[in-house]
Amino acid sequence: MTVISYRQALHDTLRAELLRDQDVLLLGEEIGVFEGSYKITAGLLAEFGPRRVRDTPICEEGFVGTAIGAAMLGLRPVVEIMTINFSLLAIDQIVNHAAKMRSMFGGQVSVPLVIRTPGGGGQQLAATHSQNLEVFYAHVPGLKVLAPSTPADAKGLLTAAIRDDDPVLLLENLALYNTKGEVPDGDHTVEIGTATVTKPGTDITVVAYSRAAVVALDVARRLEDQGISVEVVDLRSLRPLDRDTICASVRRTSRAVVLEDDWLSYGIGAEIAATIQEGAFDYLDAPVRRVAAAEVPLPYAKPLELAALPDAAALTRAIRDTLAGAHLPGPEATHA
């Protein structure tokens, strides 16, 4: 075990896989000469050369689709889309092609592609540079969508993604790159499609992923000191979604809150809430609440940005409201 940053974990994994498998190559804007806009790929061009670490022109549809074609012939490209906001330029190739080729063509081809891309706001980058669009991809059969929240899971899930023969979108987060944690040395994979309970608890379940899972854990630890036992479920995988782990947790705690960085309506939390009400209906003592971003194109001005984004305080309020029975009609009502 070594304590390293999330950024370092991603970097080391890319390097290890480039060393292990000659079919792995990296493509993306500024990943080479510039060393990566978030420095994930620093030093890799110098070590592996331009054949394997390719700077692309600015053409997301073109270079993502090109990676798909290379994958069809058995290469294992790892594409960096600078932020998930720009993935929209490539969405036809991702959704209509990568996700569907194996199915449409009767299993004669596979697309062992990885797309790595960070989401997240909070750096005053304004509306088009601050989104969390992972739900668009989590919705699509044929894709796998992963969201590591820790350096260990970043290594484990990126390794698994590169070795997986299907198109995988690995969601990173700008706010997580500098976080640190213990990472197993050597070969380390995390099983795709599995959530994990990062903190056991008895009073309420918080379901989260990516940056929100870190916030949730933080809140849970603080509330523990105040006598509230919060169980945290870190999804790690959005597609497939580990519904069993989510529901098993809520059957233990009877209450659930989702913390998510994306907008509320039609977001990832909507799926989690629907899953919980179906899978743990008779165990619920309160409605499932979702703490998500305010539904507005994110403004630049700092007070507005802060207000619009979900944070520890908003999660704490939602937890307390749920435990206090805030959904109940009034003091006369009794609660069995």
Added chain:
Amino acid sequence: MAEASPAPVSAAGTGRHPTGDAAGDPAVLRGYYRQMRLIREFEQRAAEMYTKAKIGGYCHLNLGEEATVVGLMAALRPRDYLFTTYREHGYALARGADPARVMAELFGRTSGLSGGRGGSMHLFDADRRLLGGYGIVGGQIPPATGAALALAYRNQPGPDAEAVMCLLGDATTNIGAFHECLNLAAVWRLPIVYVIVNNQLGMGTPVEAAAGEPELYRRGCSYRIPGQRVDGNDVLAVREAARDALHRARAEHQPMLLETVSYRLRGHSVVDPARYRSDADTQRLRELDPLPAFRTRLIDTGVLDADTAARIDTEAQQEVTAAVDTADRAPAPAVDTLFDYVYATDVANTYRGMPGDPVVAP
């Protein structure tokens, strides 16, 4: 007219024959006629099958384009890769796919080229390196470019190296992916030939109404990709131009652009009556039909006699009839195979509920 661009563009064939195949070999020419006739019969029968509801969805035909299809496929080598549009039945046949399996795909049966999963627009034949069949206009261009990247990644250029041929329609030259990928191919020097099959209409839209540069072979200028225009109704001219382009692609890793000018005999798809065409135009196109023209040319030059030509025609009809019979006897995929092929690597918690199933067991 003088060109400032350093990329040579020409509206005629270069005349080079790097592979030395004698253009006039009678057996080869008869073979081309046979292929063209097979495609004609197959496509006419597909139209009939569509109107009988044996084929669903959309059905786009190569009627009138047989010379282009056969010429291009005569140039492509077995180990080259082909990416096409959704108008690809003829290409699959010319590439050597079993007509019964092509028809079975149109019928949605398990013996179809794509297992019945893709239909008319998504034919795929891994063994023959036909890597699709794409319904999204221009969707094939990035993957084709990526296949060429894989070739460049693995292999040195050379006269026997593998190359990629990417077909696209005239209207597709306006979509972003076309420009992004030609640029990528130029910057990364990829072994790919982009072939614009210009049948002069994008559904109902004429080329000139949609293209800022309607001489489509010139659209590679922005990427210094050499372009050539060739008569798509002349199977030998198409073959020679395609061979030349493929040679430069494989031997120099120089991406190339080729424009073949032809037309479709019918509408955009089987359900399109092509009312945007005047009766006079439609009649004129019938007179320019390359198939009877080629047949006449071969008979006039002694390559074919009338009896042999008639025999080839009959055999093509019989082959298509047999293909329909075989295809129709094949089963449709069973419902319990619905989720087959979604993933290549099995992973936990993959949800396979049918509509109305509970999502989670309570």
